[in-house]
Amino acid sequence: MRPLRFTKMQGIGNDFMIVDGLTQDVSMSPSQISQLASRTTGVGFDQLLIVEAPTHPSADFFYRIYNADGTAAGQCGNGARCFAKYVYDKRLNPKRSLTLQTETSRLTTKRLSANEFKVSFAAPQFDPEMVPFKPTGQSHPEVSKWSFEAPGQPAVKFGVCNVGNPHAILQLSSAAPSDLSEWATALTTAHSFPHGVNVGFMEVMNEHEVRLRVFERGAGETLGCGSGACAAVAVGRQWQILAPSVKVHMPGGTLSIAWQGGKNKIEMTGPAIRVFEGSAHLSP
Template identity: 45%
Template sequence: MLLHFTKMHGLGNDFMMLDLISQKVRLRPEQIRRLADRHRGVGFDQLLTVEAPERHDADFKYRIFNADGSEVENCGNGARCFAVFVHDRRLTHKKELLVETAGGLLGLKLADQGQVSVDMGVPRLHPDALPFLAQAQATSYALQVEQQTYDIGAVSMGNPHAVLRVESAIQAPVETLGPLIEQHARFPKRVNVGFLEVLDRQSGRLRVYERGAGETQACGTGACAAMVYGRLRGWFDEQVTLQLPGGHLQIHWAGPDQHLTMTGPAQRVFEGQIYL
């Protein structure tokens, strides 16, 4: 079968976009892994599919698959690419969209100069939402990894995140500590791990080790989770710019029980087709 796709990225976090409204295909995990191979396939951090919605109040259904073939609940950078993709493909003329994901509904708004704003909803802070094994909800938790204890935040943005503050994001042990926390027994469904350096009340640096993908150039939901943890700890104001390896994201969050908004770019790289 000949599969048509678009390659896109949001701050270097790259995606293979599939329109499954105009073409019908069902991909198995091993096929996704093969497509994700950067030497023998297309190469991507995540595969994103556009499908017809199941809910009457949604414009589209949006599914996300990691490079290892596992399906996940949410992806902030992918959501921005999704909005640009469906508009460029003329699947819709609307500039504001409501899309259905495994993590809930997302509101997307196409803005000027290639920017997209995403209403990420209300962050979920109870441990059960991730899930995370803890006796009660708290602003931070002590997590023992091998012989060391780390102070972390636990936030669900429709997908699970652990965030820890570091002195330097550049020098943070992302490659070694990231997978240890990702697969920690207290996160039964694994977790994305953010390494946050606070610069001042309006800015910070962030690197993210993503569940099922490893470190990526940018993680939208990870940036949102870092903002939430930083604001709960009193480090951030309600508008923050986070610097990720691939670029900058603007995050706005007024506080608990309020919707969080993320704004950043999304770009098309190329169109292609590949035989399955």
């Protein structure tokens, strides 16, 4: 088998292996993807992005997203910026603005500089059926707040939304380093989320700034999550505690998120960095 050519990229520490599926065969099993994702014996990444031809005439590219465990994902905000950077670096399309398709959504990217990109997503969806979310706990009078109680833990309030993939956002007094994995695991595996969920822990510093940690389904805690940043701001706006423009600080860096509410698109601006080029051989 020929070596698989790839580019390693990262956006605020959220890292990706990007493969051109237009010029090479990239058929891979979930086990092969997880082998490549290994940080000790493989390339190492949070998600794999595969470039494909668009399926709609208005789109420039289609791309598939796979988590480190080999499962498919519908959306990835940091990945969208890195994908646009890849297209720019590889000269696959000369346009400054691109329309991209994923399995679950359509989005636009705009190159602001060689390493900075803006992504515009469809308006967040809060309807539990669209997340999807099947609430079993008691709802609260506050807008879009739900209650969840893990075994042996006190109940917490959280919000849900879909920004191309499902997110649950919990507000904490501090998102400083601590073991939040039990909460994340409990929510990710809860029957209320039939397709699993990405879990974000948000600390509101003021109406224009938050700190955020995100545990992504299929990848665990990552240094940054673009869709998670969008979801946190969207939920915060629904709760009327955040302004239309917010800086979201994550362990790997900061993203700028803007959302005017309602049916308006939500916008994310941040860096995209090429790390290295390489090739890999797939194990059977």
